[in-house]
Amino acid sequence: MLLKGKNIAITGSGRGLGRAIALACAKEGANIGLTSRTLEQLNNVKRETEELGTGVKVVVQNGDITKYEEVEEIFRVFHEELGLLNGVIANAGASWMASAHEVPPEKFAMVINANILGVFYTFRAAYPYLKKDDKNNKARFIITGSAVYPSVMGRFSSYTASKYGVVGLQKELATEYKRENIIVNMILPTQVDTKLLRGRRAGDGNKPPGVLDPEELNDYYLFLMSDYANRMNDELIYPSYFEAARKFIADAPGDKKDNWEVFQDYLKEKSPRVFDNVKKFGNLMDFILIRSK
Ligand SMILES: NC(=O)c1ccc[n+]([C@@H]2O[C@H](COP(=O)([O-])OP(=O)(O)OC[C@H]3O[C@@H](n4cnc5c(N)ncnc54)[C@H](OP(=O)(O)O)[C@@H]3O)[C@@H](O)[C@H]2O)c1
Numbered sequence: 001m002l003l004k005g006k007n008i009a010i011t012g013s014g015r016g017l018g019r020a021i022a023l024a025c026a027k028e029g030a031n032i033g034l035t036s037r038t039l040e041q042l043n044n045v046k047r048e049t050e051e052l053g054t055g056v057k058v059v060v061q062n063g064d065i066t067k068y069e070e071v072e073e074i075f076r077v078f079h080e081e082l083g084l085l086n087g088v089i090a091n092a093g094a095s096w097m098a099s100a101h102e103v104p105p106e107k108f109a110m111v112i113n114a115n116i117l118g119v120f121y122t123f124r125a126a127y128p129y130l131k132k133d134d135k136n137n138k139a140r141f142i143i144t145g146s147a148v149y150p151s152v153m154g155r156f157s158s159y160t161a162s163k164y165g166v167v168g169l170q171k172e173l174a175t176e177y178k179r180e181n182i183i184v185n186m187i188l189p190t191q192v193d194t195k196l197l198r199g200r201r202a203g204d205g206n207k208p209p210g211v212l213d214p215e216e217l218n219d220y221y222l223f224l225m226s227d228y229a230n231r232m233n234d235e236l237i238y239p240s241y242f243e244a245a246r247k248f249i250a251d252a253p254g255d256k257k258d259n260w261e262v263f264q265d266y267l268k269e270k271s272p273r274v275f276d277n278v279k280k281f282g283n284l285m286d287f288i289l290i291r292s293k
Pocket of ligand 1: 013014016036063146191192
Protein backbone atom coordinates (compact mmCIF):
# COMPACT_ATOMS: atom_id res chain seq x y z
CA MET A 1 0.00 0.00 0.00
CA LEU A 2 1.35 3.34 -1.10
CA LEU A 3 0.33 5.44 1.92
CA LYS A 4 0.13 2.86 4.68
CA GLY A 5 -0.14 4.46 8.11
CA LYS A 6 0.01 8.06 6.84
CA ASN A 7 -2.40 10.61 8.28
CA ILE A 8 -4.01 12.84 5.68
CA ALA A 9 -6.61 15.60 6.07
CA ILE A 10 -8.72 16.57 3.07
CA THR A 11 -10.93 19.67 2.96
CA GLY A 12 -14.02 19.67 0.77
CA SER A 13 -14.16 15.89 1.06
CA GLY A 14 -17.93 15.45 1.26
CA ARG A 15 -18.29 15.15 -2.51
CA GLY A 16 -16.55 15.76 -5.83
CA LEU A 17 -12.78 15.69 -6.04
CA GLY A 18 -12.31 15.61 -2.27
CA ARG A 19 -14.47 12.52 -1.88
CA ALA A 20 -12.57 10.71 -4.65
CA ILE A 21 -9.20 11.67 -3.14
CA ALA A 22 -10.32 10.52 0.31
CA LEU A 23 -11.39 7.12 -0.99
CA ALA A 24 -8.15 6.76 -2.98
CA CYS A 25 -6.00 7.65 0.05
CA ALA A 26 -7.92 5.22 2.27
CA LYS A 27 -7.55 2.48 -0.34
CA GLU A 28 -3.80 3.06 -0.16
CA GLY A 29 -3.80 2.62 3.61
CA ALA A 30 -3.92 6.23 4.86
CA ASN A 31 -5.93 7.31 7.88
CA ILE A 32 -8.01 10.26 6.84
CA GLY A 33 -9.66 13.38 8.24
CA LEU A 34 -12.75 14.45 6.31
CA THR A 35 -14.20 17.94 6.43
CA SER A 36 -16.70 20.23 4.71
CA ARG A 37 -19.85 22.00 5.99
CA THR A 38 -22.27 19.15 5.26
CA LEU A 39 -22.07 16.45 7.93
CA GLU A 40 -24.38 14.05 6.10
CA GLN A 41 -22.11 13.98 3.04
CA LEU A 42 -19.05 13.47 5.22
CA ASN A 43 -20.69 10.57 7.02
CA ASN A 44 -21.59 9.00 3.67
CA VAL A 45 -17.94 9.22 2.57
CA LYS A 46 -16.85 7.78 5.92
CA ARG A 47 -19.19 4.82 5.35
CA GLU A 48 -17.90 4.31 1.79
CA THR A 49 -14.33 4.46 3.08
CA GLU A 50 -15.00 1.88 5.77
CA GLU A 51 -16.63 -0.38 3.19
CA LEU A 52 -13.26 -0.60 1.41
CA GLY A 53 -12.20 -2.86 4.28
CA THR A 54 -8.67 -1.46 4.58
CA GLY A 55 -9.17 -0.87 8.30
CA VAL A 56 -7.97 2.73 8.19
CA LYS A 57 -9.15 5.29 10.73
CA VAL A 58 -11.59 7.88 9.39
CA VAL A 59 -12.35 11.05 11.34
CA VAL A 60 -15.17 13.41 10.44
CA GLN A 61 -15.39 17.03 11.59
CA ASN A 62 -17.60 19.50 9.78
CA GLY A 63 -17.00 23.24 9.63
CA ASP A 64 -16.81 26.29 7.42
CA ILE A 65 -13.39 26.79 5.87
CA THR A 66 -13.94 30.57 5.86
CA LYS A 67 -14.33 30.77 9.65
CA TYR A 68 -10.98 30.49 11.37
CA GLU A 69 -12.21 29.26 14.73
CA GLU A 70 -14.02 26.39 12.97
CA VAL A 71 -10.91 25.48 10.96
CA GLU A 72 -8.84 25.49 14.17
CA GLU A 73 -11.35 23.13 15.76
CA ILE A 74 -11.28 20.83 12.70
CA PHE A 75 -7.52 20.40 12.93
CA ARG A 76 -7.53 20.11 16.72
CA VAL A 77 -9.92 17.17 16.37
CA PHE A 78 -7.93 15.59 13.51
CA HIS A 79 -4.75 15.80 15.59
CA GLU A 80 -6.45 14.42 18.67
CA GLU A 81 -7.88 11.45 16.77
CA LEU A 82 -5.12 10.77 14.23
CA GLY A 83 -1.91 12.22 15.68
CA LEU A 84 0.50 14.32 13.61
CA LEU A 85 -0.47 14.81 9.98
CA ASN A 86 1.72 13.68 7.07
CA GLY A 87 -0.33 15.65 4.60
CA VAL A 88 -3.12 18.13 4.13
CA ILE A 89 -5.06 18.61 0.92
CA ALA A 90 -6.62 22.08 0.74
CA ASN A 91 -9.28 21.20 -1.76
CA ALA A 92 -12.53 22.89 -0.63
CA GLY A 93 -13.62 25.50 -3.11
CA ALA A 94 -16.53 27.45 -4.51
CA SER A 95 -17.46 29.21 -7.72
CA TRP A 96 -19.95 31.74 -9.09
CA MET A 97 -20.86 32.23 -12.73
CA ALA A 98 -22.05 35.62 -14.01
CA SER A 99 -20.68 38.63 -15.84
CA ALA A 100 -18.61 40.70 -13.42
CA HIS A 101 -21.10 43.57 -13.17
CA GLU A 102 -23.85 41.11 -12.22
CA VAL A 103 -21.99 39.23 -9.49
CA PRO A 104 -23.52 40.09 -6.11
CA PRO A 105 -20.67 41.56 -4.04
CA GLU A 106 -21.26 39.05 -1.26
CA LYS A 107 -20.91 36.16 -3.76
CA PHE A 108 -17.60 37.55 -5.03
CA ALA A 109 -16.40 37.70 -1.43
CA MET A 110 -17.73 34.18 -0.76
CA VAL A 111 -15.64 32.74 -3.60
CA ILE A 112 -12.48 34.64 -2.65
CA ASN A 113 -12.96 33.64 0.98
CA ALA A 114 -13.42 29.94 0.22
CA ASN A 115 -10.64 29.69 -2.37
CA ILE A 116 -7.93 31.92 -0.86
CA LEU A 117 -8.73 32.64 2.76
CA GLY A 118 -9.87 29.02 3.20
CA VAL A 119 -6.49 27.73 1.97
CA PHE A 120 -4.61 30.14 4.24
CA TYR A 121 -6.80 29.18 7.22
CA THR A 122 -6.23 25.51 6.43
CA PHE A 123 -2.47 25.95 6.37
CA ARG A 124 -2.40 28.11 9.50
CA ALA A 125 -4.59 25.78 11.54
CA ALA A 126 -2.83 22.62 10.30
CA TYR A 127 0.73 23.94 10.73
CA PRO A 128 1.20 22.97 14.40
CA TYR A 129 0.09 19.42 13.62
CA LEU A 130 2.16 18.75 10.49
CA LYS A 131 4.87 16.14 10.94
CA LYS A 132 7.94 18.18 10.10
CA ASP A 133 10.76 16.19 11.73
CA ASP A 134 11.83 13.95 8.83
CA LYS A 135 13.52 15.31 5.75
CA ASN A 136 13.14 11.93 4.04
CA ASN A 137 9.42 12.01 4.60
CA LYS A 138 8.36 15.62 4.36
CA ALA A 139 4.98 16.97 5.32
CA ARG A 140 2.81 17.66 2.27
CA PHE A 141 0.51 20.61 1.73
CA ILE A 142 -1.36 20.20 -1.54
CA ILE A 143 -3.71 22.82 -2.95
CA THR A 144 -6.39 22.18 -5.55
CA GLY A 145 -6.01 25.09 -7.95
CA SER A 146 -7.54 25.33 -11.39
CA ALA A 147 -6.28 25.31 -14.97
CA VAL A 148 -8.07 28.63 -15.31
CA TYR A 149 -4.64 29.85 -14.15
CA PRO A 150 -2.98 31.22 -16.24
CA SER A 151 -5.86 31.76 -18.66
CA VAL A 152 -9.42 33.10 -18.55
CA MET A 153 -12.84 31.47 -19.03
CA GLY A 154 -15.17 34.51 -19.05
CA ARG A 155 -18.08 34.95 -16.61
CA PHE A 156 -15.98 33.61 -13.72
CA SER A 157 -14.31 36.77 -12.40
CA SER A 158 -14.35 35.81 -8.72
CA TYR A 159 -13.25 32.24 -9.40
CA THR A 160 -10.48 33.27 -11.80
CA ALA A 161 -9.24 35.96 -9.41
CA SER A 162 -9.21 33.46 -6.54
CA LYS A 163 -7.38 30.76 -8.46
CA TYR A 164 -4.75 33.26 -9.64
CA GLY A 165 -4.39 34.54 -6.08
CA VAL A 166 -3.94 31.12 -4.53
CA VAL A 167 -0.94 30.48 -6.80
CA GLY A 168 0.74 33.43 -5.08
CA LEU A 169 -0.12 31.97 -1.70
CA GLN A 170 1.28 28.59 -2.72
CA LYS A 171 4.56 30.19 -3.84
CA GLU A 172 4.90 32.04 -0.54
CA LEU A 173 4.23 28.91 1.51
CA ALA A 174 6.59 26.79 -0.59
CA THR A 175 9.39 29.31 -0.07
CA GLU A 176 8.75 30.08 3.58
CA TYR A 177 8.44 26.51 4.83
CA LYS A 178 10.87 24.47 2.75
CA ARG A 179 13.42 24.57 5.57
CA GLU A 180 10.82 23.13 7.91
CA ASN A 181 10.35 19.98 5.82
CA ILE A 182 7.00 21.10 4.46
CA ILE A 183 6.54 20.93 0.71
CA VAL A 184 3.74 22.84 -0.98
CA ASN A 185 2.44 21.91 -4.42
CA MET A 186 -0.66 22.52 -6.47
CA ILE A 187 -2.81 20.45 -8.81
CA LEU A 188 -4.62 22.49 -11.44
CA PRO A 189 -7.38 20.46 -13.10
CA THR A 190 -9.40 21.45 -16.12
CA GLN A 191 -13.08 20.49 -16.05
CA VAL A 192 -14.30 17.78 -13.70
CA ASP A 193 -17.79 16.30 -13.36
CA THR A 194 -18.73 17.71 -9.94
CA LYS A 195 -21.40 19.91 -8.44
CA LEU A 196 -19.10 22.93 -8.79
CA LEU A 197 -19.03 22.52 -12.58
CA ARG A 198 -22.36 20.86 -13.38
CA GLY A 199 -24.60 21.54 -10.39
CA ARG A 200 -27.25 18.86 -9.85
CA ARG A 201 -26.30 17.18 -13.13
CA ALA A 202 -22.94 16.07 -11.71
CA GLY A 203 -22.49 12.33 -12.12
CA ASP A 204 -25.58 11.95 -14.35
CA GLY A 205 -23.62 10.00 -16.97
CA ASN A 206 -23.98 12.80 -19.55
CA LYS A 207 -20.87 14.82 -18.92
CA PRO A 208 -19.62 16.70 -21.98
CA PRO A 209 -16.55 15.35 -23.82
CA GLY A 210 -13.27 16.29 -22.20
CA VAL A 211 -14.77 16.57 -18.72
CA LEU A 212 -12.99 14.18 -16.33
CA ASP A 213 -14.50 12.04 -13.61
CA PRO A 214 -13.19 13.07 -10.18
CA GLU A 215 -11.46 9.68 -9.81
CA GLU A 216 -9.30 10.43 -12.86
CA LEU A 217 -7.39 12.95 -10.75
CA ASN A 218 -6.55 10.56 -7.93
CA ASP A 219 -3.11 9.61 -9.26
CA TYR A 220 -1.87 13.20 -9.04
CA TYR A 221 -2.79 13.51 -5.37
CA LEU A 222 -1.50 10.03 -4.51
CA PHE A 223 1.78 10.82 -6.25
CA LEU A 224 2.27 14.06 -4.31
CA MET A 225 1.52 12.24 -1.05
CA SER A 226 3.87 9.38 -1.82
CA ASP A 227 7.63 8.90 -1.38
CA TYR A 228 8.04 9.59 -5.12
CA ALA A 229 7.41 13.28 -4.46
CA ASN A 230 9.49 13.80 -1.32
CA ARG A 231 11.77 16.29 -3.09
CA MET A 232 9.11 18.05 -5.07
CA ASN A 233 8.28 21.56 -3.91
CA ASP A 234 6.58 24.61 -5.40
CA GLU A 235 5.28 22.84 -8.49
CA LEU A 236 2.13 23.44 -10.49
CA ILE A 237 0.84 20.15 -11.88
CA TYR A 238 -1.58 20.34 -14.79
CA PRO A 239 -3.33 16.95 -15.09
CA SER A 240 -4.33 17.71 -18.70
CA TYR A 241 -0.65 17.43 -19.75
CA PHE A 242 -0.42 13.95 -18.24
CA GLU A 243 -3.82 12.88 -19.52
CA ALA A 244 -2.46 13.68 -23.01
CA ALA A 245 0.62 11.54 -22.25
CA ARG A 246 -1.61 8.69 -21.05
CA LYS A 247 -3.09 8.40 -24.54
CA PHE A 248 0.39 7.66 -25.87
CA ILE A 249 1.02 5.19 -23.03
CA ALA A 250 -2.10 3.29 -24.07
CA ASP A 251 -0.84 2.95 -27.66
CA ALA A 252 2.85 2.31 -26.92
CA PRO A 253 4.31 -1.20 -27.36
CA GLY A 254 5.00 -2.98 -24.05
CA ASP A 255 8.78 -2.58 -24.14
CA LYS A 256 8.47 1.19 -24.67
CA LYS A 257 6.47 1.90 -21.53
CA ASP A 258 8.39 0.13 -18.80
CA ASN A 259 9.53 3.36 -17.21
CA TRP A 260 10.12 7.01 -18.04
CA GLU A 261 13.67 6.41 -19.18
CA VAL A 262 12.51 4.26 -22.08
CA PHE A 263 9.14 5.93 -22.66
CA GLN A 264 10.51 9.45 -23.01
CA ASP A 265 12.19 8.74 -26.36
CA TYR A 266 8.99 7.17 -27.69
CA LEU A 267 6.92 10.15 -26.52
CA LYS A 268 9.39 12.71 -27.87
CA GLU A 269 9.11 11.11 -31.29
CA LYS A 270 5.31 10.76 -31.23
CA SER A 271 4.53 14.20 -29.82
CA PRO A 272 7.26 16.73 -29.05
CA ARG A 273 4.59 19.05 -27.58
CA VAL A 274 3.26 16.51 -25.07
CA PHE A 275 6.83 15.50 -24.24
CA ASP A 276 7.77 19.13 -23.58
CA ASN A 277 4.84 19.54 -21.20
CA VAL A 278 5.71 16.52 -19.04
CA LYS A 279 9.49 16.18 -19.33
CA LYS A 280 10.17 18.10 -16.12
CA PHE A 281 8.13 15.55 -14.16
CA GLY A 282 9.97 12.26 -14.73
CA ASN A 283 9.00 10.97 -11.28
CA LEU A 284 5.33 11.58 -11.94
CA MET A 285 5.60 9.95 -15.36
CA ASP A 286 7.25 6.92 -13.73
CA PHE A 287 4.39 6.80 -11.22
CA ILE A 288 1.78 6.98 -13.99
CA LEU A 289 3.57 4.33 -16.05
CA ILE A 290 3.71 1.95 -13.08
CA ARG A 291 0.06 2.50 -12.21
CA SER A 292 -1.12 2.08 -15.78
CA LYS A 293 0.36 -1.43 -16.02
N1 LIG B 1 -15.03 20.69 -10.96
C1 LIG B 1 -14.16 21.29 -11.73
O1 LIG B 1 -14.34 21.42 -12.97
C2 LIG B 1 -12.89 21.86 -11.14
C3 LIG B 1 -11.86 22.24 -12.00
C4 LIG B 1 -10.69 22.77 -11.45
C5 LIG B 1 -10.56 22.89 -10.10
N2 LIG B 1 -11.60 22.51 -9.28
C6 LIG B 1 -11.41 22.69 -7.84
O2 LIG B 1 -11.62 21.46 -7.18
C7 LIG B 1 -11.94 21.72 -5.81
C8 LIG B 1 -13.08 20.83 -5.38
O3 LIG B 1 -14.23 21.20 -6.10
P1 LIG B 1 -15.24 20.15 -6.75
O4 LIG B 1 -15.18 20.35 -8.21
O5 LIG B 1 -15.03 18.81 -6.18
O6 LIG B 1 -16.64 20.80 -6.28
P2 LIG B 1 -17.78 20.28 -5.28
O7 LIG B 1 -18.26 18.93 -5.67
O8 LIG B 1 -18.75 21.40 -5.23
O9 LIG B 1 -17.02 20.14 -3.90
C9 LIG B 1 -16.58 21.26 -3.17
C10 LIG B 1 -16.31 20.83 -1.75
O10 LIG B 1 -15.85 21.98 -1.00
C11 LIG B 1 -16.69 22.14 0.15
N3 LIG B 1 -16.82 23.56 0.48
C12 LIG B 1 -17.23 24.56 -0.31
N4 LIG B 1 -17.27 25.73 0.39
C13 LIG B 1 -16.88 25.41 1.67
C14 LIG B 1 -16.76 26.16 2.87
N5 LIG B 1 -17.03 27.48 2.91
N6 LIG B 1 -16.35 25.51 3.97
C15 LIG B 1 -16.07 24.19 3.95
N7 LIG B 1 -16.18 23.43 2.84
C16 LIG B 1 -16.60 24.03 1.73
C17 LIG B 1 -18.03 21.52 -0.26
O11 LIG B 1 -18.78 21.10 0.86
P3 LIG B 1 -19.97 21.93 1.55
O12 LIG B 1 -20.64 22.74 0.49
O13 LIG B 1 -20.79 20.86 2.15
O14 LIG B 1 -19.29 22.78 2.57
C18 LIG B 1 -17.56 20.31 -1.05
O15 LIG B 1 -17.24 19.24 -0.20
C19 LIG B 1 -12.23 23.22 -5.73
O16 LIG B 1 -11.12 23.88 -5.16
C20 LIG B 1 -12.41 23.62 -7.17
O17 LIG B 1 -12.10 24.96 -7.41
C21 LIG B 1 -12.74 21.98 -9.77
